[in-house]
Amino acid sequence: MSAVAKQANNNSPPRAAVVGAGIAGLSCATLLRSAGFEVGVFDKSRGPSGRMSTRRGDDWQCDHGAQYFTARDPDFRAEVARWQHAGVAASWRPRLHVLGDPSAHVPDPALERFVGLPRMSAPCRFLADGLDLEVDTSIEQLQRRLDGWHLLSAERGWLDRSFDVALLALPAPQAAPLLREAAPGLAALAGNVVMRSAWALMLRFAAPLELPFDAAFVNAGPLRWIARDNSKPGRGAAETWLLHATAEWSEAHLEEDAERVRTTLQQAFADSASVAGGLPEARAWATHRWRYAGTVTALDHGCLWHAGSRIGLCGDWLNGGKVEGA
Numbered sequence: 001m002s003a004v005a006k007q008a009n010n011n012s013p014p015r016a017a018v019v020g021a022g023i024a025g026l027s028c029a030t031l032l033r034s035a036g037f038e039v040g041v042f043d044k045s046r047g048p049s050g051r052m053s054t055r056r057g058d059d060w061q062c063d064h065g066a067q068y069f070t071a072r073d074p075d076f077r078a079e080v081a082r083w084q085h086a087g088v089a090a091s092w093r094p095r096l097h098v099l100g101d102p103s104a105h106v107p108d109p110a111l112e113r114f115v116g117l118p119r120m121s122a123p124c125r126f127l128a129d130g131l132d133l134e135v136d137t138s139i140e141q142l143q144r145r146l147d148g149w150h151l152l153s154a155e156r157g158w159l160d161r162s163f164d165v166a167l168l169a170l171p172a173p174q175a176a177p178l179l180r181e182a183a184p185g186l187a188a189l190a191g192n193v194v195m196r197s198a199w200a201l202m203l204r205f206a207a208p209l210e211l212p213f214d215a216a217f218v219n220a221g222p223l224r225w226i227a228r229d230n231s232k233p234g235r236g237a238a239e240t241w242l243l244h245a246t247a248e249w250s251e252a253h254l255e256e257d258a259e260r261v262r263t264t265l266q267q268a269f270a271d272s273a274s275v276a277g278g279l280p281e282a283r284a285w286a287t288h289r290w291r292y293a294g295t296v297t298a299l300d301h302g303c304l305w306h307a308g309s310r311i312g313l314c315g316d317w318l319n320g321g322k323v324e325g326a
Contacts, residue, residue, distance in 0.1 A: 013038045017151060017163035019139045019178070022050020024315045024326040025169030026127035028303075032167075033131065040163065041131050042151065044138040047121070048128040051293070052323065054119035055202055055286055060238040062202040062229045063120040064288050067215075067242065068092055068113040069323035076324050080114055088122040089114050090233040095212065099226075099272045100219030107217065118234035142166055142182050144309065165310040171195055171292035172317050179313075183306045186313055193317055196247035197254055198293035201265045202229075204284040205239040211273055221268045222249035243269055247294065258287045295321045 014037050018029045021043035029039045041048075051065035071077040083089035092115045096107055116122035141152035148162035166182075168175045172193035179187035214231035218224055225244040229235060243265050245253075253261065262285055270279045298321030303314040319325035 014165070015040070015148065015161070015163045016165045016167060017042065017149060018167045018169060019043075019151070020050065020169030020315070021045070021048035021124070021128065021133060021135070022169060022315075022326065023052055023124055023127075023323055025050070025167070026124055026131070027326070028167055028169055028314050029131050030127055037165075039132060040161070041128070041133045042137045042139055042153075043133070043135050046135055047125070048133060048135070049121035049124040051290065052116065052120045052124050054116075054121045055288065056119075057204065057284055057286070059236075060204045060240050060284065061119055061235070062204075062240045062242050062286075063115070063232070064200040064202055064242055064286075065290065065293075066120060066323050067225065067227055067244075068115050070111060071114060071324060073324060083123050083126060086126055088117055088126040090117045092232050094214035094227070094231050097213035097216040098219065099216045100221075102219075104219035105217040115232045139178065142178050142311070144182060149310070165312070167312045167314065169314050171315065172295070173292060175313060175315075179311070183309050183311050186304060186306055186311070189304070190313065193299070194296040195292040195317065196294050196296060197250045198247060198290045199245040199250045199253065199256075199261050199265065200288045200290065201243040201245075201262055202286045202288075203241045203243070203266065203269075203279075203282045205241070205280060206283050207280070208239045209241070209275070209279070211275070216273070218268075218272050221272060222246060222264060223268045223272060226269055226273070241269070250289075250293075254289070254291075261287050298325070 016032045016037045016039045018025045018041045021041050029041050032039045053065040055062050055064050071080045092113045098105055138154040139151050140154050143150045148164050149166040150162055151159045153159055172190040176187050176190040215227040222245050223243055224246045227242050229240040229242050295317040299318050301318045305312040316326035
């Protein structure tokens with residue numbers, strides 16, 4: 001960053017474009033801004049957060065992407081402490097079970113789990129505060145010109161400003177096509193990364209379900225995780241559950257009708273949790289299909305930078321695959 005800063009006009013700060021407003025992109029943008037860059041952040045969604053997302057209804061909400069995060073690294077633990085002090089994160093201590101083969105997943109009882117407060121997207125919105133963030137902006141092409149990087153938006157065409165550096169904080173399959181002309185080597189690396197899909201089902205019930213757990217790893221059938229969302233700190237009283245399907249089931253039913261997804265996953269919930277007589281009728285429900293929910297084998301590069309082109313990559317798929325890595 002210092003080399004770029006030195007080469008910029010002394011009368012104006014160097015300019016950086018960050019494509020992607022998930023936790024990786026926002027962390028990158030925050031550090032660039034602290035280093036003296038003028039930063040523009042672009043995201044195709046309606047707001048920041050990426051997979052640290054929350055669906056909101058009239059009288060309920062549900063975290064339908066990342067369910068919690070850990071903080072093993074001291075530097076990230078210090079960042080989480082900053083979030084806690086700001087009131088946008090808190091520790092979550094659910095009654096945690098394993099359903100199905102207990103040897104298939106053995107959760108660490110000493111592991112501290114954190115969530116956004118009052119919803120998972122809160123830390124991202126905290127990081128985005130004060131950043132130059134443009135949402136509903138899908139970047140389809142990058143082009144290097146004499147005055148720097150230019151970005152083509154699906155909604156607005158070529159944006160009317162240039163940038164000294166470009167940083168892509170996107171899932172590998174989305175980053176690869178943007179890099180083909182700009183940095184073929186990085187494009188090849190991203191193109192070889194395999195990411196898997198996941199269906200999420202959100203269920204809102206009229207009354208609490210009498211179950212002996214708040215969250216469970218599921219080791220049989222189409223589900224891999226279920227959680228009582230309202231057991232997380234700062235949530236309302238509405239009885240809301242999140243169901244995540246396995247990557248294998250999700251890939252096999254990627255184009256499935258949402259109603260069929262709901263029927264199958266809700267029945268799997270009742271079966272795996274041994275709900276006598278089945279589940280009550282949900283007052284409200286919603287599904288979400290995550291096309292790039294996780295990486296088959298996450299890399300350990302941390303991040304990547306091509307000095308000649310002044311373009312870089314960051315994201316959880318480059319650093320272990322979890323929120324902390326992002």
